[in-house]
Amino acid sequence: MTAYAVPTLSPDLAADRPPRPVPGAMRDCRSHPAKPSHQEPLGFPGELVDGWQEVAVARLGELVARYQSLQVFLDICVKCGACHDKCHYFLGTADPYNMPVARQDLLRSVFRHHYTTAGKWLGNLAGARPLTEDVLDEWYNYFHQCSQCRRCSVFCPYGIDTAEISMAARDIMDVIGKGQKYTNEVITKVHDKGNNLGLSAAALRNTLEGLEEDVLEDTGVPVKFPLDVKGADVLLVTPSADFFAEPHVDGLIGYAKIFHQAGINWTISSHASEAANFALFIGSYDQMHKVASRIREAALDLGVKRLVFGECGHAWRVAYSFLNTFAGPWDFLDPRYPVPQHIIEVTHDLVSRGAVKLDRDANAGVVATMHDSCNVARAARLGDRPGGQFSLPRELLAACVPTFVEMHPSTVKDKTFCCGGGGGLLTDELMDLRIKGTKPRAEALRQVVEDDGVTHMVAMCAICKSQFTAVLPHYGFEMEMVVSLHQLIGKALRLGAGA
């Protein structure tokens, strides 16, 4: 098995400087290519099509014509350099193509060559180049080294969104038959089984029954994990990772305890047993629509009144921004509740009203810090106040642990670093990239561990949780220090009659 080179963490975060660029440092770190069996069910060619250059250039033209934002992002960059040291992958790998501006230029150069007068006439002098096999290789490699976390766009004076450029590039590559295995295999599985894992209804039921036994044994309270219950009030749509492994499953137990204690009649659906929507990562609105439609079908079939999402970053982005467009109208749901709602909003409301009570002593000894998940922090909101995506989880966390500590301000809230595994990169062949990309977060975490005795880092996204449990041990942290927000809430919740 591979031994990975783990970056040395800077002793002083404030004095840390960006690395000196090392061209080609990550040239050999590549995602596995999709097979025909991952491409064709999604309507993409199984293999690189004949005349792929023309097809790709035509697709680029279509996307630019359709999305004015993409046109602006490709046109407007002035090479000011503000973004160059903002990407966790550049900071961790030193590969200059992982500077956001350079990553954008991979697509921008081809756009210039084919779609601008200056590029056509001046070529290289205008930063233009034709789409060759080498360029396609660079696209495949480096657009799969972008986690689409959008941190760079926070610092860009023009707001250029590298995520949108990388989604467009992946869309083009899918259309010519050069997709990525990890993402496209997962989307195929959702169409087939209803979730990323490929969990059947029978396996899901078996898992949920096991959780009921565990919680009863642990607390003496018969907390239910209902599946496919018609007429339930709430449909919980949560990442399938919540059914699979720690620390995710402890978060699911937390949601169930909250619903139980608040007397909310809820269910999970085996048809829509997945909150994640990986189609976002490949920029395919068609696939996003198909994945999201399962939620509508399940909601109608079960006759629920409310829709609640579990802890999943990009799922919340898709739900918050696109669910109505893709799967609405939701006029059959109870209009007194937002559609969709996040479990953090539900819990925050219950705690604020005193409908459930939290007891910090249950988490005695815990010193917690919070990792803001990129898609929640920069692409969505929680609650009805600006910045609610930062304040709601923090208020809940502060209410359920004795001590809450914030990490360095340049690494939290809208400036949060990606965990290093988002955007369709949570796959083992990219482990080298994933370890290096976690460096900035690991540095900030180490600082609060050493200075403030932090024992746990809270995440509210399945990708963040899986990425950190896999990667942080390489930096000397225990995987158990990564926890779900609702894991700590579930533990602090006063459960049972008379609570």
Next chain:
Amino acid sequence: MAYQFNGTSIEHDEEGFLEDIGQWSEDLANHIAQTEDLTMTPEHWEVVNFLREYYQEFQIAPAIRVLTKAMGKRLGAEKGNNKYLYELFPYGPAKQACKIAGLPKPTGCV
């Protein structure tokens, strides 16, 4: 890509997961474990056998929690936890143990 084993060639994907899970055998499991620098002990076999039994019933590998609980029952309560399973399979009980058991790799955010 294939395991060259007992004079036969058994196809696997880029990460060593069998293309055809019907080709699995106990000898092949030992061979895959060797390529992962693991020596199969009775405890490893308990995990692998449970994975395969569960897969036969549900056509998917069990959730880690289901696995840890089952191992607690079979091997003793002190071994029914994530940490012990990681000691057995350092690259993760889900992925590495599934590979040796000849099952498909768990996909998604795991």
